[in-house]
Amino acid sequence: DAMVIQNPRYQVTQFGKPVTLSCSQTLNHNVMYWYQQKSSQAPKLLFHYYDKDFNNEADTPDNFQSRRPNTSFCFLDIRSPGLGDAAMYLCATSRDRTGTYEQYFGPGTRLTVT
Amino acid sequence: AQKITQTQPGMFVQEKEAVTLDCTYDTSDPSYGLFWYKQPSSGEMIFLIYQGSYDQQNATEGRYSLNFQKARKSANLVISASQLGDSAMYFCAMREGRADGLTFGKGTHLIIQP
Numbered sequence: 001d002a003m004v005i006q007n008p009r010y011q012v013t014q015f016g017k018p019v020t021l022s023c024s025q026t027l028n029h030n031v032m033y034w035y036q037q038k039s040s041q042a043p044k045l046l047f048h049y050y051d052k053d054f055n056n057e058a059d060t061p062d063n064f065q066s067r068r069p070n071t072s073f074c075f076l077d078i079r080s081p082g083l084g085d086a087a088m089y090l091c092a093t094s095r096d097r098t099g100t101y102e103q104y105f106g107p108g109t110r111l112t113v114t
Numbered sequence: 115a116q117k118i119t120q121t122q123p124g125m126f127v128q129e130k131e132a133v134t135l136d137c138t139y140d141t142s143d144p145s146y147g148l149f150w151y152k153q154p155s156s157g158e159m160i161f162l163i164y165q166g167s168y169d170q171q172n173a174t175e176g177r178y179s180l181n182f183q184k185a186r187k188s189a190n191l192v193i194s195a196s197q198l199g200d201s202a203m204y205f206c207a208m209r210e211g212r213a214d215g216l217t218f219g220k221g222t223h224l225i226i227q228p
Binding site: 031033035041042043044045048050055057088090092097101102103104105106107108110 | 132147149151156157158159161164174205214215216217219220221
């Protein structure tokens, strides 16, 4: 089945130690998104790729970076995780950026910072 | 101002009853899409139903229907014949025509009681 896959499902990292979260998709969608969802809150968009074009949200901290080496894969890098970065990180894909296309979400990676 | 408002933080409903989850939105863009997602405790965001701003009829998907009242900027989700497995967080989300990601409401925690 076509799907969005996130690895790992659970990640524990130490304060200040760089960490990378992975997302892959078999849907061949043009757009890949990263959302951060803190406990009991709504998901918040961090950035997205439209093909190879990177689009950062204005309030996304510089500590968060992303790479998309090809259509299928997208990575979220947290350069120096703080305790406040503990959250669920959701990857999503969409065929295009217009309002009519739904976003397909992966299962998420739950990040713990110790 | 919030773009998506979900006024019910939590709801308890008896099994087999119908349930309506409220969502109001705010946009000046004539082109937008409204989405409902279900998020079980496992964390994955599951797409339920979509309504486009130009759609003339209310969207339906199995037991889910969307009561779209454009003039009131309301997009309530109706679940008919609720089941125990419907217990989850439910998020209303919007993508405006020129925006990139989804803007989510704060969610409603639905608990179905036997």
